[in-house]
Amino acid sequence: MSYRQARFDEPLIQEMKDTREEEDQVEGILPDSMLRKELDIPNLQEFEVTRHYTRLSQMNFGVDIGIYPLGSCTMKYTPKLGGAIVRSEKATQTHPLQDESTVQGSLQIMYELQEMLCKIGGVDAVSLQPAAGAHGEFTGLLMARRYHEFRDEKRDEVVLPDTSHGTNPASASMMGFRVVEIPSKDGRVDLEALENAVGERTAAFMLTNPNTLGIFEDDVLEIARIVHDSGAILYYDGANLNAIMGKTTPGKMNFDIVHFNLHKTFSTPHGGGGPGSGPIGVVSRLRDFLPPPVVAYDGEKYFLDYDFPRTVGKVRSFYGSFAVLLRAYVYIKLMGSDGLEWVAERSVLNSNYLKERLKGHLDLPFKGLRKHEFVLSGAKLKERGLSTRDMSKRLMDYGFHPPTVYFPQIVEEALMIEPTETETKETLDAFADAIISILGEDREKVAGAPYDASVGRVDEVAAARHPILSWRMLAREE
C-alpha cells in the first residue's frame, strides 16, 4: 500500500494576522488597576479557523484512516452511534450539581454501566470516578493503602513485574510506596522471585494479564495464592482486558482491585491522547473504601450514594468523565455478551495470525500462544545498521501507523503489536507484507524514512535538549 499524508505550510494560529476589525475596549467594567495591558490573540473569521484546523486534521493519522497497532493501547474502531449520542443536549447540557431528580437519565446510564462492568470484571462494586487508567491505579493503590491502615498494618512496598506498564511504578511511587520490581522468567511472572519479593511489607502486587508480552499468566491462581498469603492486595491493570472478555474475569482470577480502560476495551475514542476513563472495581471486602459517590438505585429512583464508611475520598471533581462513560455504555449495548466474547476471540486470532506471519522475519522472543498482542525484537536490524525506530518510520510510507516501540524494556529493540479485532485479514497481510518488504529494502532507504508523512524524520533530541513550548518562545528563537 502506498500513502501520502497531506503537507500544508500551516502557520500557528497565533501567527495569523487580524482579519476582523472589532472594538474590545470594555470601559468601566472593572477598576483599571485590575485590567491586563496586552492580549496577543488574533481576531480571525470563522472560515479561517475552520480551514486551519481542517488542514491540521489532514496532517494527522487516526484509526479511521488505517491500522494503528500500538501495543497495550487497543486502538480499535469506534462505532459511530456513541458520537451521535454524546453530542445530544440531553447528554451535554447537564450540570453535575443539579438536583438528582433532574438527572435521572445520566444516573441510570452510570448505574447500569457500573452493573455491567461488575459482570465483565467479576467484581462486586465499581466506582466510575477515575479519569484514566493511571488514575485508576492511583485510586486502587490509595484504597490498598487505606485498607492496610485500617488493619493496623504498615505495608510500604508495591511489587510488580519488569514487564509492567510504566504507569504502575509511577502510580505506586506517587502514593508513597517503595517499588520492588521482579524479573520475568520465560515471559511470565517468576513464582520464586515473587515468593521472595512479597512479605509483610507488601501492600500490593500489580499485574496485567495477559501481560505486556501478550502472554497469558497461566499461573495466575498460584500468583494470587502467594500474594494473598503474604497479606497483600492483588491489583489488576485492565489495559489488556480486551483479550479475555467472556472467557474469564479478573475476579475469577482472584484479583481484589481492577481498573478498566474504557478508551481501550470499550472503544471510546482516544482523542489524540484523551479523554479516557479508568473506572475501578473491587471485591466486596474493599467496597467501603471506594471513592464516593457511586450511583445507587432504591427501586424508584437513582441517587448518588456517599455512604462509604472507610472511603479514601475523592480523586477528581464530580463523578467521572460522563461523556466517555456514555460512549462505553452504548458500545457494550451494541456488542452485548456475544459481541464482547467475539471481541476477545477475534483480537486474539488477529494477533496470533500476524505473529505467525512475522515470526520468521523478525525475532520472536518466547514461545507459545499470544493473546491480543505480541512483541517482536528488531535486534537483528542492528546488523545492518538499522533500528526498530527506522523500521517504524518506514512503515508510515506504507500507510500504517507504527506499533509501540522500545517497550517492554526487557525485549531488545521491541516492537509491540496489537492489531485489535477491528482489522481484516487483508489489512493484516498488507501490514505483514510491508514489514517483510522493508526488511529487503536498502539500508539508506529505511534509515531516511519517512518520506511521505507531513514532515520528515523529526529531531526529538533537540526538542528535549532545548524545549520550546509556546509560540512566544518559538518567536524569540526564530
Add this chain to the structure above:
Amino acid sequence: MASEESEMLKELGVKSVEELFSDLPAEIRIKGLDIEKGLPEREVQKDVMSILAKNRTSGEMPTFLGAGVYNHYIPSAVFELLSRSEFYSSYTPYQPEISQGMLQALFEYQSFVCELTGMEAANSSMYDGATALAEACLMSVRINRKRKLIVPRSMFWEKKYVLENYARGPGLQIEEVPYDSNTGTVDLAQLRDLVDDETSAVYVESPNLFGVFENFAEVKESVGDALLIAGANPLSLALVEPPGDLGADIAVGEGQILGNPMNFGGPTVGLFACKKEHIRKMPGRVIGATKDVNGRRAYCMALQTREQHIRREKATSNICTNESLGAVAFAIHSAILGRSGLRKLAAENISKARELASRIDSLECFESPVFKSPHFNEFVVRSEISYLNVNDHLLKQGVQGGLYLSAHLEDLKNCAVFCTTEMHTKEDHDLLIRALEGCS
C-alpha cells in the same frame, strides 16, 4: 464464522478459535458474560435516548450553578472540527511525523494557555482543575523540598478533598487560610502568619469560590519564599491582569470553560502552566517545537524523560492519558472568539452577574452579593429564610438555584453561590427573580 476467520485458523493450524485460549486454566474459565446480547444500532439509539430524556437540561430549566463547571455557548464550528476523526481517532502522538496535526493543535493550546495566564510554559492538559492543582502542589514540593501547603477556605471543597489525597503519598501538611468576611478575599494578615520556612506553596484562586477576584500582587507579597500557585478562570483572564505578570510560579484552572460542554461534570480539562525555570519538574505531556531532517518546522512530545513510560517510578507524575481532545476544543473556541470575542464575552459575564446580583439584592428576603468586591460571573446570595427551602421552591418553579455553601462553611448561614453566563436570557433572570419573590 466469516470465511476469513476460518482461513486464518487454518493457517495457524488450529481447528477452532477456542484452541487459542487453551492457555487459560479450566478453573478460571467462565461460560460467557451474564449481560444482554448485542442489539442493533437503531434499538440502542432509541433505548439510550429514552433514558437520557429523563434529564432536564439547562435549556429546559435555567441553571444557576457554577463551582468548577460552567455553561457557556460553544460555537458549532468547535463541535464540527472536533468531529474530524483524524483528530479523535488518534492517540498520544508518540510518532510525530505522522501526527503533526494533533501536535500543532496541542502546541497552539499550550500557547493560548501561556498567553492567557501570562506564564512561559504549559503542558498539554491534566484531567481537571482539581487534579491540576494537586499536581501543582506535588511539583512545588519537587522544586523546594518543603512539606507544607496553604490553601484558601474559599475554594470548592471537592478540590480540597482531591488535593488531600494527592498529598497523602508524600505525606504533606495542608493548612487553610481564612477569608476576609467583608471582601471575601484571602485574609492577607493571616496568610502572612501561616507562611513559614516549611511552606512549599500557597494556592490562591481568582475568581474564588465566591466569584470574587483576588489581588495576586498582594498575595505574592505575603507568601515570602513559598511558591505561589494561582488558580484562574481562563475566560476572566481575557480582561484581568494575568497571574504570570503578578508573580505566580504555577497557574492552574478549569479548561472546560472554553470549548467543552458541562457533560454532567466530565470530561473536563485541567489547565497547567508554569515559569520556564521549572519546566523539567512539570507533570504530564508537553509538546515542543523542533525541526525535521529537512529543516522544516515540526512538533513533537518534549521532555519525555520526565514521564512514566521512560522513567517509571522516578517519573514526575503517573499521568499518561490526559484530556487532549478537550484541549484542542479549548484552542478552537479561543481561536474563533479571538482577542475581542474573549474580552467581550468576559465583560458580558461580569455585567450580567452584576445586574442579577443587584436585582436579587432588591428583593425583600435576600442580600446579594454578600461580599463587597469585584466579581466575575458568580456571587454569593444570603437568604433570610432557610436556603434549602428556597432551593426546593425554585426547583418547583423550574429553576435550579445556586450551590448551597453553609454545610461546608458554617459562618455563611443560608448562603449559596449563584452563577450566570451569556447563556441566560432576560427571561431566565426574570423567572429566577419571580421564583425568589415567591419564597418570602
